[in-house]
Amino acid sequence: MIWNEKMECMEKLAMRKIQGERLQQVVKRVYENCEPYRKRMQEAGVTPDDIKSIDDIKKLPFTSKKDLRDYYPWGLLSVPQSEIVKIHASSGTTGKPIVVGYTKNDCDAWAEAGARCFTAFGLNKNDVVQVSYGYGLFTGGLGAHDASMTIGATTIPMSAGNTEKQLLMMHDLGATALACTPSYALYLAESLEKSGMPRNEFKLKAGIFGAEPWTEEMRKEIETRLGIKAYDIYGLTEISGPGVGFECSFQNGTHLSEDLFYPEIIDPETGEQLPDGVEGELVFTTLTKEGMPLIRFRTRDLTHLIREKCECGRTLVRMARILGRTDDMLIIRGVNVFPSQIESVLCNIAEVEPQFFITVDRVNNTDTFDIDVEVKKAYFSEDENQMGALKNKIVHAIQSVVGIQPKLNLVGPDSIQRSQGKAKRALDKRKFK
Ligand code: DLL
Numbered sequence: 001m002i003w004n005e006k007m008e009c010m011e012k013l014a015m016r017k018i019q020g021e022r023l024q025q026v027v028k029r030v031y032e033n034c035e036p037y038r039k040r041m042q043e044a045g046v047t048p049d050d051i052k053s054i055d056d057i058k059k060l061p062f063t064s065k066k067d068l069r070d071y072y073p074w075g076l077l078s079v080p081q082s083e084i085v086k087i088h089a090s091s092g093t094t095g096k097p098i099v100v101g102y103t104k105n106d107c108d109a110w111a112e113a114g115a116r117c118f119t120a121f122g123l124n125k126n127d128v129v130q131v132s133y134g135y136g137l138f139t140g141g142l143g144a145h146d147a148s149m150t151i152g153a154t155t156i157p158m159s160a161g162n163t164e165k166q167l168l169m170m171h172d173l174g175a176t177a178l179a180c181t182p183s184y185a186l187y188l189a190e191s192l193e194k195s196g197m198p199r200n201e202f203k204l205k206a207g208i209f210g211a212e213p214w215t216e217e218m219r220k221e222i223e224t225r226l227g228i229k230a231y232d233i234y235g236l237t238e239i240s241g242p243g244v245g246f247e248c249s250f251q252n253g254t255h256l257s258e259d260l261f262y263p264e265i266i267d268p269e270t271g272e273q274l275p276d277g278v279e280g281e282l283v284f285t286t287l288t289k290e291g292m293p294l295i296r297f298r299t300r301d302l303t304h305l306i307r308e309k310c311e312c313g314r315t316l317v318r319m320a321r322i323l324g325r326t327d328d329m330l331i332i333r334g335v336n337v338f339p340s341q342i343e344s345v346l347c348n349i350a351e352v353e354p355q356f357f358i359t360v361d362r363v364n365n366t367d368t369f370d371i372d373v374e375v376k377k378a379y380f381s382e383d384e385n386q387m388g389a390l391k392n393k394i395v396h397a398i399q400s401v402v403g404i405q406p407k408l409n410l411v412g413p414d415s416i417q418r419s420q421g422k423a424k425r426a427l428d429k430r431k432f433k
Helices: 012-033 035-043 054-059 065-070 104-120 139-150 163-172 182-195 216-226 339-347 384-402
Strands: 084-090 098-103 128-131 154-156 177-180 206-210 229-235 242-246 254-256 261-266 280-286 297-303 330-332 335-337 352-363 366-375 407-411 426-428
Touching: 012 035, 012 054, 012 280, 054 261, 065 098, 084 104, 084 139, 098 104, 104 139, 104 229, 104 242, 128 139, 128 163, 139 154, 139 177, 139 229, 139 242, 163 182, 177 182, 182 206, 182 216, 206 216, 216 229, 216 339, 216 352, 229 254, 330 352, 335 339, 339 352, 339 384, 366 384, 384 407
Parallel strands: 128 154, 128 177, 177 206, 206 229, 352 426, 366 407
Antiparallel strands: 084 098, 229 242, 242 254, 261 280, 280 297, 330 335, 352 366
16 A cells, blocks of 8 residues: 555656755745855855756755754754744764754654555554654654554554563554564564563564664564564654655665655765765755755765665655664774674574674774674573684674674673664774773
8 A cells, every 4th residue: 555646656757846846945945044054055155046956956055963963952943933843852972962843734744754654564544553662852752653643553652661561562452563673673572582472462563663774684583583574664853753764565675755855865075966876875855844944964874775666656766775874884993894784694693692782992003893792592601612613603704794803702691781772782982082
């Protein structure tokens, strides 16, 4: 099923026309109502009259996370604050949070985007959706909640945490879909296995997973352990929240609702637009937002775009799985390493859980690369000699994927802290030196 066939299956040229018209409107709106945008456009020598089609987007300056921090909290609003009906924020790692304000129309557009996702996941009003993303300033909980209500599904606002109760409600209320981070889904799967509750009494069939990078291997792991089909949902606070992108049943990339959020891929160094298929930094322009429209917002997410029509019938552009953010990338001894690469290796090794923690440091002018990996109970031994072969196997598997050798530390069952939201998988101690 398709929620909004007109928009999701629109012929390319017609879509570009709408995108162009919407771009003109949004550029005019920020130019007239938001001082920082007006100033920046004037500096770049561009006015709303220069925007005639979507191709003219290239003329516009970028916006970054730094701008949201610099104009915190209301400086980038394009409407009076009284028009804002809801706010969300993303914490970030340092300094002030990023605060985003939404008008009533923005909330409706976001719910529409969410409804497209949930419909693509095969859900409808007969489903029972357990929302186990955190509720609050984080967009995950309320975003998935609104999407679920919009398609008319029975919505359970669980929020994250209290794992025993999660399983109880999932079981007793017959949840058919679970919305949470992939790392929390894995934790719930483990907890279900340990609880001894009969799996055949659960009705779960679909997972709505996002908010952090996850790999194909992790998808298989969760699907097998929970007995469901797991779908990717993408989004970010600045643009709206969960629902900017979604997988259809063909799972051949994540469709982006490009009539609402226009994507570009740029070279992160030069800012030049890159052709389809070439990996770079994902940039979004919100085409309909009123409260805090963002023009050419640099997400720092790395991916590429796929423009061909999908077998599902949607023409909406797709993006490839996100390897990670430029900020998640660890540069160790000159080599780029993403935690998701380690995840994909560990999912293929039967003796270990895909639970790990990377610590990077600099000792005697050399980068150190340590990984704690959790061994399953049946394979774990305190005797180092017995673990030698397994250790070598993992070290070689990791080296063949990332190109450098880690120092591996095998740890016993349940040693690595489980995540209920976005997993923290690495600590770079060099940043604190
Ligand atoms: O994580 C919104 C969200 C909530 C999306 C629930 C999906 C489900 P932020 O906290 O602002 O918003 O973080 C946004 O998370 O730029 C990506 O780096 C990462 N991210 C989000 N979804 C995915 C995904 C929410 N499906 C940042 N795959 C984004 C990979 C993702 N990374």
